[in-house]
Amino acid sequence: MGVVHGQEMVLNIGPQHPATHGVLRLQVKTDGEVISEITPYLGYLHRCFEKHCENVTYEQVIPFTDRCDYLASMTMNFGYVVAVEKLMDIKVNDRVQHIRVIMAELQRIASHLLATGVFGLDLGAFTPFLHMLRDRERIIDLFEMTCGARLLYNYMWVGGLSHDLPKGFVEATLNFLDYFEPKIDEFENLLGHNKIFVERTADIGIMPAEVAINFGVTGPNLRASGVNWDLRKDDPYSIYDKFDFNVPVGQGIKGTVGDSWDRFYVRLQEIRESVKIVRQAIDQLPKDGDVHQSMPKKIRPPKGSIYSRTESPRGDLGYYIESDGSDTPSRLKMRSPAFTALGVLDEIAGGWLMSDVLAILGSLDIVLGEIDR
Amino acid sequence: MKRYFTDIYESVSSILGGMGITLMHLIKARNDNVTLQYPEEKWPRPERNIGFDHNSYNVIRSRLHVDMDDCIGCLKCERACPVDCIKIVTEKAPVRGEDLKEIKHKGITSNGTRKALVVTRFDIDMSECCYCNLCTYPCPEECIFMTGGPNAKKHPIDYEFSEPDRSDLIYRFAKKGAKEGLAEMNAKQEAEA
Ligand code: SF4
């Protein structure tokens, strides 16, 4: 924070603050109500993930990836196992691939439900939040049925899954989707078209496409700026090339392309697309196939390194793994999508009012567990 | 001027729309309330939400339980744990596969394995455990498991563990007095010899 002039004031938001989505401290320089500079201070949730991974075996890393982005643990597992499988050159069978996609997309729905609900909550809309949490709860129940855990799953393993689907999972999921699809429209009407919400978000915190690309912002935040970039389409991993889905991009329906409302709306549209993918994956789910079939007895990747990226609900999630041929990684680095999203905050929130900063922060959907690792 | 009135119209209509949805839920609320009245109603309630009984789960994550009569002390679970919250100490049994009545040690597991070791310490610190379930898979005797769910036959579900002191969360599974008993027996044997 540079020189503070006569009329300016330095204000701390957080670290303990309900609107900072975790333990984040924002130091803001304000002139009256107008923000001129924001400096985020990180590290309150640092748990030495990367260093820790050097001391545990490859399979023991998976519970730690769960705890990075605790709102989308399935996709965190997914990214990691895809990376290790690439490193070891393992091909997993079709049933495993389909189950993984079903889980990842259900997780995306759950994560976006929370993101949009909490975004409304940040702006004072309490009811939509309850609706969204109620439906997220059902997805979590589905996960609980499958792997016993509600948030931190340790479900996807290198070369397979910890368990096959339980009896009745497919019916329960289809039931849920039938129940859930009309609810998406309800959410849209309840929150998205609410005049107060639109006034608070449309044209606020505009992120132009160049800024988003320069800062390395990915995921729904980038797509809301009108850039059509989704790793599931543009660099397909697993079996995403088999499914038919659209990539929603921001169109500036209520204001300008790349404003906070667009970021909200892209997430809502992505929920619809994920529902489509889950339905297709369930349709194509092969009846047979052992989920433990290609699991190696001992995970000892050959010497070498790999960078692999997947699309988590927050964006481009990358794992860089360096192996020295032993059963523990010699270096593991995670590229966190929420970190870059937080980096752009100063750029897009400068010049807005104090109350808008929380709206912009909420629209970026950051998870501090993943930023600090 | 026109904008002023459209703004008013939009505000009123969108708020009324939202209120309408809330009202619909109020009318329908009786059948699909989702809140559990916790101390009176407890979690594994079969008809809850998606209608699944916890007995039909694949796996469950709750408190760990070890069936000491079956444990052979192979340390596989200790090695699998990523947070090292399982602590096992074993001692050689005087005779392989024989019951030791003094310390209630069973010589043969229910799978028919003859034990060569006596487990004198088996502590799991449930306050450190991250419920990853990694320890339960490698166990050759399937004697370490999480309670309830598919294991309900072996041990009823148990997931409420508030304790006045943190050290009460360290569950000690080894038979009480196993260490002292074994030392005594060895001393007696030596004296006899
Ligand atoms: S569940 Fe995981 S953390 Fe807990 S004792 Fe077993 S291996 Fe260790």
Ligand code: SF4
């Ligand atoms: S893996 Fe099973 S048999 Fe081996 S020490 Fe652990 S509980 Fe006992």
